[in-house]
Amino acid sequence: MVYNLTVSPDFSPEHIAGWYVFNTWLQRKLGYRIHVDLYDDFETQRQAIADGKIDIVFANPFDAAMLVRDKGFTAVATAEGQRDEVVIAVAADSPVRRVEDLQPGVRIAKTQDPDINLIGMILLEPADLSLENTVAQAASTYVLVAKHLIQGRADIGFFLKEAFYDLSQVIRKNLRVLVTSEIHVVRHALLVGPRFAEHGESLRRLLLGMPGDLPQGPGVLESLGFSGWESLGEEDTQFMIDLMDTLQE
Amino acid sequence: MDDMHPSQLAGTDYREYTLTYFEGFSRRVLVLDIEKSYPDGKLIVSRTDTKGIITHANQAFVEMSGYSEAELIGQPHSILRHPDMPAIAFKDVWDTLAQGKKWKGYVKNLRKDGAYYWVFASAVPNVRNGVVEGYTSVRRKPSRKRVNECVPLYAELRAKETGHGL
Numbered sequence: 262m263v264y265n266l267t268v269s270p271d272f273s274p275e276h277i278a279g280w281y282v283f284n285t286w287l288q289r290k291l292g293y294r295i296h297v298d299l300y301d302d303f304e305t306q307r308q309a310i311a312d313g314k315i316d317i318v319f320a321n322p323f324d325a326a327m328l329v330r331d332k333g334f335t336a337v338a339t340a341e342g343q344r345d346e347v348v349i350a351v352a353a354d355s356p357v358r359r360v361e362d363l364q365p366g367v368r369i370a371k372t373q374d375p376d377i378n379l380i381g382m383i384l385l386e387p388a389d390l391s392l393e394n395t396v397a398q399a400a401s402t403y404v405l406v407a408k409h410l411i412q413g414r415a416d417i418g419f420f421l422k423e424a425f426y427d428l429s430q431v432i433r434k435n436l437r438v439l440v441t442s443e444i445h446v447v448r449h450a451l452l453v454g455p456r457f458a459e460h461g462e463s464l465r466r467l468l469l470g471m472p473g474d475l476p477q478g479p480g481v482l483e484s485l486g487f488s489g490w491e492s493l494g495e496e497d498t499q500f501m502i503d504l505m506d507t508l509q510e
Numbered sequence: 511m512d513d514m515h516p517s518q519l520a521g522t523d524y525r526e527y528t529l530t531y532f533e534g535f536s537r538r539v540l541v542l543d544i545e546k547s548y549p550d551g552k553l554i555v556s557r558t559d560t561k562g563i564i565t566h567a568n569q570a571f572v573e574m575s576g577y578s579e580a581e582l583i584g585q586p587h588s589i590l591r592h593p594d595m596p597a598i599a600f601k602d603v604w605d606t607l608a609q610g611k612k613w614k615g616y617v618k619n620l621r622k623d624g625a626y627y628w629v630f631a632s633a634v635p636n637v638r639n640g641v642v643e644g645y646t647s648v649r650r651k652p653s654r655k656r657v658n659e660c661v662p663l664y665a666e667l668r669a670k671e672t673g674h675g676l
Contacts, residue, residue: 360550361654384551386630387651440550445568499638500566503646504555507612507632
């Protein structure tokens with residue numbers, strides 16, 4: 262049997278190769294054939310999941326809720342120390358100093374990243390802003406979100422915090438952080454589907470042992486941009502999903 | 511829950527109330543007209559068991575409530591109840607959650623030091639294998655405009671409750 266692995270389309274482009282390196286390592290360790298399928302957008306990936314094509318997924322918290330509650334996926338691990346936080350930024354010369362300065366009609370540059378967009382809108386609530394009285398400026402990547410801001414096509418931009426600080430210094434010096442979320446419990450998670458469930462524990466042990474799996478383990482982790490993996494138990498996952506539930510309309 | 515004592519307050523010009531809770535007990539609370547503004551970007555997260563006893567409190571909860579984590583865990587969530595909040599608002603929370611639905615609303619919370627802070631709160635039941643095992647609540651920075659709309663509304667509801675002896 263060949264299993265399929267995919268990664269939430271909001272992964273950092275510089276780590277694309279890392280997921281292939283990781284998969285090579287994983288196949289060698291587990292002894293199963295695993296194919297990497299990376300999707301450009303969330304809709305295509307969700308369709309693949311709905312079609313039962315995915316067995317292992319590094320999912321964003323928004324999709325993790327659907328995968329666990331509706332598709333029978335279980336959480337295995339999460340990237341050590343990494344949390345999904347949101348940066349809302351403006352152009353460096355913007356007159357906006359605080360969220361409450363924003364007015365209805367504000368133009369928001371954003372990707373399709375569902376959890377970042379959800380949290381981003383929550384951070385705008387103190388200014389009485391919602392999807393109904395703001396204008397979305399779609400961007401396929403966070404670099405393009407930055408470009409919209411710098412070129413004046415958007416007033417604010419939503420970024421995954423990690424992606425914002427991955428922007429080059431040249432780009433970042435043209436931007437200013439308006440607000441950063443401090444939620445601490447929302448994070449991506451590696452989930453396994455029903456077909457792979459029986460190997461979930463073996464996978465968890467392998468991942469937790471990666472930093473000590475010399476000589477390859479540390480290098481593979483580095484290529485993913487991770488320092489290691491943390492075990493993610495059933496209750497931790499359910500807690501995160503409950504939290505995402507409370508935030509959605 | 512212990513009664514509040516003047517020595518824990520952030521000021522001396524306080525008002526004193528006796529709150530009676532749904533659970534049946536009463537508590538003396540002392541309140542100051544001092545607002546602590548909600549910090550940008552933070553979410554207060556807590557969980558309770560089915561009886562409303564706090565089982566988890568994040569750092570933002572600790573910072574905004576003024577209580578330590580150890581002081582919060584094991585206490586009823588109503589430790590935050592401010593006397594300006596109408597009792598019917600909390601009845602609505604429990605009635606909504608009992609139906610398995612999400613609750614949202616604007617709430618004025620009482621800090622350990624007698625000051626207050628406004629939040630936009632939402633809560634959901636934690637369902638595990640079809641059984642409600644507790645509740646998760648998230649509080650975030652509210653719109654000042656919405657808070658200003660709530661102040662007279664809550665005052666009116668409070669006056670009715672007092673007038674009807676609720």
